[in-house]
Amino acid sequence: MTPRLEVITPRTLDAALGIRVRPDQESAVEPVVRSLAEAYVQPAGVAWPRLIVDGDDDRPVGFLMAFLGIDWRGDGSLFRSGLWRLNIAAGEQGRGYGRFAVESVAAELRRRGDEQLHVTWHPGPDGPEEFYLRLGFRKTGETSGGQTVGVLELT
Structure with missing residues (x-):
């Protein structure tokens, strides 16, 4: 498995x-x-x-979207960056693509000078909480739109 990220273009849409x-x-x-x-x-x-692509056979396996420097509270007092969306195709889960996605966003945020990567997830037994906690995220104690907020330190 040699995944890579591709920009969404008319060719990859x-x-x-x-x-x-x-x-x-x-x-x-x-x-x-x-x-x-x-x-x-x-x-x-x-x-x-x-777009997350398996480079061995150029197979699309997932999608991610990061957010970069958003005004978290809407008042200019707190700016955050992180993973906004992560969709791994049903038949591709459990193969390391999700971990690759998180690590790729972390690398991009480090490159931009960020020290934290934030994520939100739906709580509950079918949610991705265990996935994020295994990757080193910790719960912040906050919620956003009913979702749990997690943070990964990048330093």
């Missing part, structure tokens, strides 16, 4: 839109089409959408 999580996960993550629509309406440079 259909592949990105074709990424589907397991049916039992659909309520916990937005579909790629919504993520791309949200990326489009953000100020320039806030959303960082990428």
Whole structure:
């Protein structure tokens, strides 16, 4: 497995839109089409959408979208960056692509000078909490839109 990230372009758009999580996960993550629509309406440079491709056979296996320097509280007092969306295709889960996605976002944030990577997740038995905690995220004690907020220190 040699995954890589690709920018979403007219050439890769259909592949990105074709990424589907397991049916039992659909309520916990937005579909790629919504993520791309949200990326489009953000100020320039806030959303960082990428297609995750297995480089061995150029197979699309997932989608991620990071957020870069958003005004977390909406009042200019706290800016954060992190992983906004992570969709690993149903048949590709458990193969390390999710870990690769998180590590890729962490590397990009470090390159930009960020010291923390934030993420939110739906709580509950079908949510990704254990995945994020295994990767070193810790709960902040905050919630955002009913979701648990986690942080990974990048220093």
